Amino acid sequence: MLRYVARRVLNMVPLLFGVSLVSFLVIQLSPGDFLAEIRLNPVVSGDTVEQMRRNFGLDQPLHIQYLKWLWSILRFDFGYSFAYQVPVGWLIGTRLLNTLILNLAALVIAWMLAVPIGIRAATRQYSWSDNSLSMAAYLGISTPTFFSGLLLLFFAFRTGWLPIGGMTSLDHELLPVGARVLDVARHLIIPATVLGVGAAAGLMRQMRGNLLEVLRQDYVRTAKAKGLAERPVIYKHAVRNAINPLITIFGFEIGGLLSGSAILENVVGWPGLGQLILESVIRKDLYVVMASLMLGSVTLVLGNLIADILLAVADPRIRYD
């Protein structure tokens, strides 16, 4: 197992190298650069723009720029943002925790909803509850996150029960620690619900499908014939097998914990990574985009690895050596 993990980690290196090269080329070769915005500012002369270009190192040939960036990455120096003139590491760091909290909350909601509901739907196939849950699932999958986000915001406005977006209230700094946690939790409800319910919809369908397939197997029929009660049959035997593919999905979701949902964050005003990355891509803030792409790739690959390890742990039939 350990050798397997080591091999996977080593494989990451050429992969990340390839990802960084392709990303760099794509950003640089697309039309325009960071200075496009300021070129259209009538107060700024062309000479000043040229000077800025030199300051940012954008006048160097592409391969020089790439190698310089690579060299600093290897020393964990992620460079400076053009727009904000702060270290990229700091910039991303301020938003990282927020995105993590949101995605974790959404993950918990999604799984806690999907698994029991999926099981219930599978065990009562084609019943009224199954059909209505499937209907809800379809609605959940097809509703865009910004729409449900806006709806919930409007609901919050009308009823006054929930804060209208944001992550903290005005006097957050003045609250004691416990109240601060509660404050963030209250603000978390709307975005986490939107993301969680949306994800739960798809997962539920998965769970239901997997379980139905397993319930048709011979060994399940044998267990029932043996006289085992319904509950242990389902939970001890069937679900444990049905949940295998979902473990892989879970691993992928861990890989996606740091990817922000830019649209939702924009709609509810959650200060997360997604918004930052989207803005930077549009503005072509080179080093921020590169750092976030590398971050995304690393977490994705690690997520895959975790998924495979979890699978080996859960299913004794799977061995890697």
Add this chain to the structure above:
Amino acid sequence: MVRRASSYLLVAVLALTLLATMAGAGAAPRLPDLPKPGVDTTAPDIGKYGGTFVTSTFSDPRTFNPIVSQDTVSGTVVEGITSALVDQNYVTGEMEPALAESWTLSRDGRTWTFTLRDKLVWSDGQPLTVDDVVFTLEAIFTPGVDGSLRDPLTFRGQRVQWRKLDGRRIQFQTPRDQPPVGLFLRLIAIPIVPKHKLADALGKGGAEFSRTWGLNVNARDMVSSGPFVFQSYTPGQRFILVRNTRYWKVDRNGQRLPYLTRYILQILPNQEASRLRFLAKETDAYEARPAEFAQLKQQERQGNFTVYDGPETFGRTFLVFNQNPAAVKPPKLAWFQDARFRRALAHAIDQNAIIQQVFAGRATLPTSEITVGNKLYYNANLRPYPYGIERAQQLLAEAGYRRGSDGFLRDAQGNVVEFTMITNSGNVDREAIGNLVRQDFTKLGIRVSFVPESFPSLVGKLTGTYNWEAIIIGFTGSLEPGTDARNIWLSSGDLHMWWPKQEKPATQWEAEIDRIFEQLPAELDQAKRKQMYFRFQEIVYENLPMLYFPYLKTQPAIRNTIGNVKLGLQGHTPGLPGWSVPATTTYFKGAYRP
């Protein structure tokens, strides 16, 4: 004897009282630590102290460094925490003393001497002297420091000279053949930064200085000479400014400004969320969209706010035709360079349809480059081009364009008149305008294809390859185009969009505009400046290098608990953000809210 003495006493007492009142009546307000503070004269009321004003902005600031700041949101923070040598009154447009209390001009007209107020201090108590002004200027010109403050202080490649005379006086000298008045206007834009806080960073070089006072700044390192002091910034959420207890300005009664205790800006990227928060009374101000004006008016009582039929912005949106012979070939070049062609098309644009359909009625008919929002210089003598397809067709016919039997317009050589119009995709207003305009031109028999494209691609064409035919685009404006729009209107300018970087002016009228823009900085007399700007607008109106679209109105909504809301000339606010509410004199009318 006693009566005599008491009558003498009476006279003496009366005389003394009279003297005292006379002395008091003539004296300007003074503060114990500041002998001659600036006095605000624009605010209608005397306010009360205390309160928090909460407003919203649409994105994070990029930096808190006044020298490097270039975007709007950073600019709003910078305005709140800095002062400049002089200021421009946001209602009348006149120059007012700010950090400098007075100035003189030398006999040869090239040297200005400014005197700072006595005993000025930063918010941490350190004295503010000419050393700080000199430091600011040095920082601006240090290589490696990004930012656009260099350009206002450079005249045709030569930078302005400065010299410290003593702790309170500084002298500016403009290059030999450059008149110095423009300097004045440009000094408004130069925020003075503290030497005692930033000298170390500057010593490490321009790049390091550009990064100081960035978003990751420690609040203790920032000191202010403006109405407010920076307190905190939470990324993606809000930033908080608090009252500067050492600010140099007082109200008419001698009370030190500002009145507000805290000024909070929430960062709300989404317009819907911003509106909902305002209606839920979580923020005190909201910049409404044109279509929301009518609805908001009905909610005024319930929400305890007032929505104003705000002034028009300085910004203008327009259609430009490419007249650059290096980029466009005949026959198109001939059409675009023909002023009669452009005038005819101006008549064909249905401006009222645009006002109604795109802006829900919240816009004004356009005339020329300076919008009606600029109360100082707008030329009201010009009448908007009246809408008339027949008039347009008549003008085209006079210029030699004929409509064929197939319905298409042809020039004198028989070429079908067709061109491609572009704009930046994602800008809903411009896309809507483009569609309406395309329909208008089709009525003349012109084949127009309208293609929104990505912003970077657009900029690349406008400033790099010049490979475009017609563009719909817009600029934000300012009070003084003579200072801030030189790159657009000088024929040698980079942003002289229809034919940039000319070696010498291509036409008579462009030459005349060049002359006006050269003379403007020299002219001290406000009335003469106005005449020059009037003539400038006439020239643009007649020759139409840009065909203008309606001037957009603003409709700011402000909570009734906020006092001293006075909408001035949009685009210049002495206090804090968004449009026209000066936070320096804003006060909280309601029950005290900490």
